[in-house]
Amino acid sequence: xxxxxxxxxxxxxxxxxxxxxxxxxxxxxxxxxxxxxxxxxxxxxxxxxxxxxxxxxxxxxxxxxxxxxxxxxxxxxxxxxxxxxxxxxxxxxxxxxxxxxxxxxxxxxxxxxxxxxxxxxxxxxxxxxxxxxxxxxxxxxxxxxxxxxxxxxxxxxxxxxxxxxxxxxxxxxxxxxxxxxxxxxxxxxxxxxxxxxxxxxxxxxxxxxxxxxxxxxxxxxxxxxxxxxxxxxxxxxxxxxxxxxxxxxxxxxxxxxxxxxxxxxxxxxxxxxxxxxxxxxxxxxxxxxxxxxxxxxxxxxxxxxxxxxxxxxxxxxxxxxxxxxxxxxxxxxxxxxxxxxxxxxxxxxxxxxxxxxxxxxxxxxxxxxxxxxxxxxxxxxxxxxxxxxxxxxxxxxxxxxxxxxxxxxxxxxxxxxxxxxxxxxxxxxxxxxxxxxxxx
Numbered sequence: 001x002x003x004x005x006x007x008x009x010x011x012x013x014x015x016x017x018x019x020x021x022x023x024x025x026x027x028x029x030x031x032x033x034x035x036x037x038x039x040x041x042x043x044x045x046x047x048x049x050x051x052x053x054x055x056x057x058x059x060x061x062x063x064x065x066x067x068x069x070x071x072x073x074x075x076x077x078x079x080x081x082x083x084x085x086x087x088x089x090x091x092x093x094x095x096x097x098x099x100x101x102x103x104x105x106x107x108x109x110x111x112x113x114x115x116x117x118x119x120x121x122x123x124x125x126x127x128x129x130x131x132x133x134x135x136x137x138x139x140x141x142x143x144x145x146x147x148x149x150x151x152x153x154x155x156x157x158x159x160x161x162x163x164x165x166x167x168x169x170x171x172x173x174x175x176x177x178x179x180x181x182x183x184x185x186x187x188x189x190x191x192x193x194x195x196x197x198x199x200x201x202x203x204x205x206x207x208x209x210x211x212x213x214x215x216x217x218x219x220x221x222x223x224x225x226x227x228x229x230x231x232x233x234x235x236x237x238x239x240x241x242x243x244x245x246x247x248x249x250x251x252x253x254x255x256x257x258x259x260x261x262x263x264x265x266x267x268x269x270x271x272x273x274x275x276x277x278x279x280x281x282x283x284x285x286x287x288x289x290x291x292x293x294x295x296x297x298x299x300x301x302x303x304x305x306x307x308x309x310x311x312x313x314x315x316x317x318x319x320x321x322x323x324x325x326x327x328x329x330x331x332x333x334x335x336x337x338x339x340x341x342x343x344x345x346x347x348x349x350x351x352x353x354x355x356x357x358x359x360x361x362x363x364x365x366x367x368x369x370x371x372x373x374x375x376x377x378x379x380x381x382x383x384x385x386x387x388x389x390x391x392x393x394x395x396x397x398x399x400x401x402x403x404x405x406x407x408x409x410x411x412x413x414x415x416x417x418x419x420x421x422x423x424x425x426x427x428x429x430x431x432x433x434x435x436x437x438x439x440x
Contacts, residue, residue, distance in 0.1 A: 003092040006099050007079050013106075013113035020143035024109040028119055029148060031105045035119070038126040039069070041149040042269070043181040045137035046157025046191065047174070048316050049262040052254055052294045053157050055087075055436050056266040058134045060288030062086050062437075064279055069125035069133035070436075071118070071146070074418050076296050076311075077425055078432040083121045085128050087436040098123055114138050118145040142180020152276065154181045154210070155269050156201065157262065159193025160316030171197035179204035187211045187276070189218075189268045191261060213268060218243060221264045229253060233260050235267045245271045248282055251290045253438070255298035255308075256324035263289055291438040296421050298324060301430050306404040309414040309421050313340060315348030321415065322355040329356045333410040335400040336360040336385075339393045339420035340376055341369040349416070350383035356413070360385045363396030365419035393423040 001009075029036055044054045051072050058070040068086060075081035080089040098120050106116045118138075125133050135146045141156075156178050159171060175197035182188050188210050192198040198214065205212035218241050225232045231254075236247035252263045267285060274280045295301075296311045298321065312321045325334065334357040340346055350360070360380050364370040373389040380387050390396040400412045414424045 001096055001100065003096055006096045009099065009103075010079065010113060010116065013111070013116055016110065016112045018139065019112045019115065020140070022143060022145070022148055024111060025115050025119070025145050025148050028105050028109045028111060028115070029122070031108070032102060032119065032123060035122040035126040036149045038122075039130050039133055040152045041133045041135050042153045042155060043135050043137055043141075043146060043149065043151040044155040044157065045141040045144075045178045045181050046155075047160040047178075047193070047314070048320065049157035049191070049258065049265075050136045052259060052262045052297060053155060053266050053269075054134045054136045055292050055294050056252070056263060056289055057155075057269060058084075059087065059292040059437060060266070060270055060280065060285050061132055061134070061278075063284040063288050064281070066131040067128065069121070069128070069130040071121040071125075071133065072136040073114070073117070073138055076418060076422055076432065077430070081295075081432055082117060083124055084436065085125070085130060089432065089434055090124055094124060094127070095120070098127075115145040122149070137178075137181060140174075140177040140180065142177050144180075147181055151181065151183060151186060153269060153273055154183065154186060154188040155265065156181070156188065156190040157265060158191045158258070158316065159197040160314065172200040175200035176204055182208045182210040182212075184209045185211075187213070187272050189213045189215065189265060189272055191215045191265050213272065215261070215265045215268055217241070219264050219268050221260055223257070223260055224249075226257070230255060231257070231260055233263070235264050237271075243271060244275075246282060248285060250286055252292070253290065254292070254294055256320060258320035258324065259297075293433065293436050293438065295433045296418065301425060302428060305401065305412075305428070306407070306409060307401065307412045307414065309424065311418050311421055312415050313344055313349070313417050315345050315352055318349045318352035318415070321413070322352050325356055325413070328411060332408060333357075335404075335410050335412045337363070337393070337396050337400045337412060337414045337420075337424070338376070338380070338416040339363045339365040339396070339423070340371045340416040341365070341367060341419065342371050343369075344371075346371065346376060346379040347382055350380045350385060353415070354383050354385060358384070358386055359388075361388050361390065361396040361400040363390040363393035363420075365393050365417055365423050367419045370419070393420050394427040397424045397427060
């Protein structure tokens, strides 16, 4: 079977929907010889910042001489982006071979797309004899397919409201689902969120007897300089918390003030792993952060275009984008190009983005879940936008890019969904990022 036919089969599993039930996943893992037990894992849950935090962790850990697996979702342009070893995408032939070997088991237990993909990643990591894997949790945590792994560290990034129809209609309920990755006696670090969400994390940690460290209580961050190449900042252990760590001066090429928070959480996670006996030097943290890339997050996908792209698709994600580009918006026009799927807080997204822009070019991404352009435009107008609708994301992006081209002229921001970014990138002939690490 070709790679194209193999991925077509995988994407066909999406028709089974979302299955939040670990029994079938555990049975399938048993049938395949428990690949999840072949290596230690770090689980990374949360609402926003999971992917960025995961890639920072993987980059640093690999510099220590380890072979590191990285599992993230969703992908942007190619399915292989979800599964990486030492920053590089899984080989097409490895995808084909693993599906051929494991498909009968997946079908026997009627695994969903995400469950099968997770099991594919775990089996591939076992094949490659990774020393450690960083697993980004999909939806929630407690019943997520990744939660069959037994972590040596649990990480919860910034919390907010997303997938409320499945995870719960309050920040506290969502936080409890995310905290389902906690284990008794296994340390956890968390960024926190709304007061009720943070309180819920504390409560679950106490119930589970999980040693929990909250970022704002354990580390202090001083931002030194932010520019087009990223941010230079300093992280130090806060107060008399007992964390034996020297202050660190760090740089991340990931744009936006929120990425400093993600990097600070990753630093706390790495310091905590070091206390468990993993060899992680401060120079490795600095080098790992400086080389890590993460596509689709305030990314400039082509240097010749005045274009930024961010996969923000909820109120919290839109807020951090708006805060990150606030200074840019004061000196030049920001043109928003948006396409979103159903079931999101569309009005909340646009209200945050209204802090940046007054005009939005709207197109429907190619997915059955796409929000119809006129319905999305109604939400944008309610938030105060002047709207123009198009039949596709490609057409909307072309319309917004017209008249751009100078550093002082309009800047186009593409956002709203991974589907939206995918269509926009393909229209610009942008391919997937083969390696997440800068060659330098």
